[in-house]
Amino acid sequence: MIASPYLLYLGHSNDEVGIKTSRGLAVFRPDDCVGEFRHDDCGLTLGLPRMDFAQAVQAGARTLVLGLAHAGGNMGDDLVRDSLAALEAGLDVASGLHSRLRDEPALVAAAERLGRTLHDVRDPRPDIPVGNGRKRAGRRLLTVGTDCSVGKMYTTLCLERGMRERGIKADFRATGQTGILIAGSGVPLDAVVADFISGAIEQLSPARDDGGWDLIEGQGSLFHPSFAGVSMGLLHGAQPDALVLCHDPARVGMRGLPHYAMPGLKETLEANLWAARLTNPDVRAVGIALNTSKLSRADAERLCAETADQLGLPCTDPFAMGVNPIIDRIIECFEPSPREAMPSR
Amino acid sequence: MIASPYLLYLGHSNDEVGIKTSRGLAVFRPDDCVGEFRHDDCGLTLGLPRMDFAQAVQAGARTLVLGLAHAGGNMGDDLVRDSLAALEAGLDVASGLHSRLRDEPALVAAAERLGRTLHDVRDPRPDIPVGNGRKRAGRRLLTVGTDCSVGKMYTTLCLERGMRERGIKADFRATGQTGILIAGSGVPLDAVVADFISGAIEQLSPARDDGGWDLIEGQGSLFHPSFAGVSMGLLHGAQPDALVLCHDPARVGMRGLPHYAMPGLKETLEANLWAARLTNPDVRAVGIALNTSKLSRADAERLCAETADQLGLPCTDPFAMGVNPIIDRIIECFEPSPREAMPSR
Numbered sequence: 001m002i003a004s005p006y007l008l009y010l011g012h013s014n015d016e017v018g019i020k021t022s023r024g025l026a027v028f029r030p031d032d033c034v035g036e037f038r039h040d041d042c043g044l045t046l047g048l049p050r051m052d053f054a055q056a057v058q059a060g061a062r063t064l065v066l067g068l069a070h071a072g073g074n075m076g077d078d079l080v081r082d083s084l085a086a087l088e089a090g091l092d093v094a095s096g097l098h099s100r101l102r103d104e105p106a107l108v109a110a111a112e113r114l115g116r117t118l119h120d121v122r123d124p125r126p127d128i129p130v131g132n133g134r135k136r137a138g139r140r141l142l143t144v145g146t147d148c149s150v151g152k153m154y155t156t157l158c159l160e161r162g163m164r165e166r167g168i169k170a171d172f173r174a175t176g177q178t179g180i181l182i183a184g185s186g187v188p189l190d191a192v193v194a195d196f197i198s199g200a201i202e203q204l205s206p207a208r209d210d211g212g213w214d215l216i217e218g219q220g221s222l223f224h225p226s227f228a229g230v231s232m233g234l235l236h237g238a239q240p241d242a243l244v245l246c247h248d249p250a251r252v253g254m255r256g257l258p259h260y261a262m263p264g265l266k267e268t269l270e271a272n273l274w275a276a277r278l279t280n281p282d283v284r285a286v287g288i289a290l291n292t293s294k295l296s297r298a299d300a301e302r303l304c305a306e307t308a309d310q311l312g313l314p315c316t317d318p319f320a321m322g323v324n325p326i327i328d329r330i331i332e333c334f335e336p337s338p339r340e341a342m343p344s345r
Numbered sequence: 346m347i348a349s350p351y352l353l354y355l356g357h358s359n360d361e362v363g364i365k366t367s368r369g370l371a372v373f374r375p376d377d378c379v380g381e382f383r384h385d386d387c388g389l390t391l392g393l394p395r396m397d398f399a400q401a402v403q404a405g406a407r408t409l410v411l412g413l414a415h416a417g418g419n420m421g422d423d424l425v426r427d428s429l430a431a432l433e434a435g436l437d438v439a440s441g442l443h444s445r446l447r448d449e450p451a452l453v454a455a456a457e458r459l460g461r462t463l464h465d466v467r468d469p470r471p472d473i474p475v476g477n478g479r480k481r482a483g484r485r486l487l488t489v490g491t492d493c494s495v496g497k498m499y500t501t502l503c504l505e506r507g508m509r510e511r512g513i514k515a516d517f518r519a520t521g522q523t524g525i526l527i528a529g530s531g532v533p534l535d536a537v538v539a540d541f542i543s544g545a546i547e548q549l550s551p552a553r554d555d556g557g558w559d560l561i562e563g564q565g566s567l568f569h570p571s572f573a574g575v576s577m578g579l580l581h582g583a584q585p586d587a588l589v590l591c592h593d594p595a596r597v598g599m600r601g602l603p604h605y606a607m608p609g610l611k612e613t614l615e616a617n618l619w620a621a622r623l624t625n626p627d628v629r630a631v632g633i634a635l636n637t638s639k640l641s642r643a644d645a646e647r648l649c650a651e652t653a654d655q656l657g658l659p660c661t662d663p664f665a666m667g668v669n670p671i672i673d674r675i676i677e678c679f680e681p682s683p684r685e686a687m688p689s690r
Contacts, residue, residue, distance in 0.1 A: 098540065133570030133602055194542050195443065195535035197574040222577075225478030225624050229542040229578025236570045257478055260623075278605075279570050 003062035010038035022067025024178040053089035075099035094119035096177020131198030138208035142240035158318035169212025201237025287326030348407035355383035367412030369523040398434035420444035439464035441522025476543030483553035487585035503663035514557025546582025632671030633660040
């Protein structure tokens with residue numbers, strides 16, 4: 001396990017979406033995060049105290065988390081240099097990048113010499129099976145999106161919190177490095193070998209018979225030319241009973257590929273329902289989640305209402321407005337009525 | 346490079362589809378194959394002389410090819426035992442399985458001791474980029490299928506031969522272990538890490554400006570619950586101008602998952618055209634390829650004619666009847682007219 005508390009790395013980044021792992025930890029595990037590390041040219045902040053490595057150790061930090069998520073996930077010289085300095089200062093280092101800490105000889109040598117630990121969160125377990133598509137017990141909800149980085153993890157985590165508050169058993173199932181760091185386990189799906197994508201999700205979310213839900217974090221988009229294969233295998237492995245469609249209305253082109261236009265919500269929903277029906281013909285859409293952080297509250301509420309009308313589904317910003325409309329729909333569609341749920345004593 | 350001639354391994358197999366790599370080599374590189382190795386309980390043959398390892402060495406064989414392709418691709422004890430015996434007899438060993446020869450300590454030690462070489466064909470190159478979806482120069486044809494193992498590689502290789510015979514520049518681009526062994530290069534797509542599926546195909550089939558075609562070997566099926574993610578990323582990376590749909594009319598359930606029914610040809614074609622349009626809105630279907638090896642010639646011809654009528658596309662069995670109807674359609678749709686092609690001198 002990765003030792004907390006964490007120092008969250010922002011580095012030289014000026015790309016809000018690129019620091020989503022660091023921000024996710026700051027938001028969903030605030031008690032485990034003591035500060036942020038950023039260079040002078042980094043224009044972003046998580047609202048945590050800015051610290052260098054020595055200050056972080058003083059403040060109790062035990063691990064530097066390289067919470068970046070750029071396409072390809074390579075480790076640049078600056079990341080290696082900063083990681084070395086962190087090790088020297090007394091911190092472990094955890095990374096969710098495709099490039100592995102263990103493949104950097106300088107880091108391996110320094111960690112060895114200093115008795116520190118390197119964590120590569122994106123190493124999948126070695127025993128992932130090929131998917132078999134067999135129907136398994138239990139309810140599953142999957143978040144899908146118009147694009148990468150449009151709020152699928154946030155939505156899934158908000159649904160877990162909201163459903164538990166309303167007495168519904170629900171467990172977040174992480175499929176990306178941020179989610180894994182937040183949940184403490186999961187599968188780094190984009191690092192799994194292609195033949196095993198759906199099998200990895202079958203393994204992550206096995207049969208359950210306690211009446212509870214697995215809430216599976218979606219990845220990518222069926223409309224993203226780089227990553228649609230991941231999204232497709234994830235849909236098939238999840239066998240979702242319920243889909244929640246996530247979207248960022250401020251996004252003007254596909255993440256990393258601005259020469260590709262964003263797909264429409266209706267088109268995205270239909271494509272995901274079509275693909276999901278292969279392994280669960282009874283799949284239903286239960287809501288739309290919008291990231292309205294760049295809108296005024298009034299505009300956000302108007303947009304949610306309009307979107308709900310257009311698609312005939314509850315629509316909310318899970319983070320700003322909560323997830324109750326979506327949970328109401330889930331209960332309506334799937335949960336037993338009170339009479340069924342509570343046998344007379 | 347892998348030293349030829351080859352001894353082709355059938356082992357204990359009684360699954361015709363599971364030996365497709367061995368059979369592919371026997372069919373498309375007959376001059377490089379001196380014999381087949383099979384145990385007494387193997388009911389299959391490639392029509393080559395049956396040999397043990399010592400006899401194969403006598404006959405000039407230099408490499409035992411483990412030409413199996415079962416789901417998951419694990420290496421059983423029998424494969425390790427036979428590979429050891431082959432090394433002892435003086436053969437190299439080549440494998441396209443997911444499990445790697447280099448992960449078997451007994452094989453590594455024996456190869457080292459005997460000065461023999463182990464080839465893991467399914468190791469992807471280390472520099473595969475994330476796909477970018479940018480339109481690139483040149484024409485591309487992709488074979489797609491209703492299922493795994495329905496003739497996509499055969500069709501692609503037959504198209505290469507047929508197009509070259511008619512003076513059209515065309516190059517087979519291998520995406521699976523058999524194709525790679527036949528072509529001498531390619532990408533083992535199902536072994537690529539999930540985030541890089543489409544990028545691997547962009548790398549395999551880069552821009553070309555000589556007027557020729559890249560004929561890309563398809564993998565899996567959008568309707569296969571285990572492998573559809575691979576097929577989806579392959580479609581996006583290929584940016585195909587032309588699709589050929591492959592099907593085995595004798596197949597009654599999905600390969601390895603008989604609890605899944607086969608999709609219809611029309612449904613499969615529409616789904617593939619839909620997915621392909623993301624990176625090439627001008628994609629067209631140019632033909633249907635049926636594996637009619639289990640039908641009489643008369644029944645095969647009738648089925649091809651009926652299928653052509655139903656779908657409005659040329660339909661043939663590439664291996665038994667040739668690919669001319671499909672090439673005619675390609676010329677009609679894409680090739681310049683003779684006047685354009687041949688400037689006056």
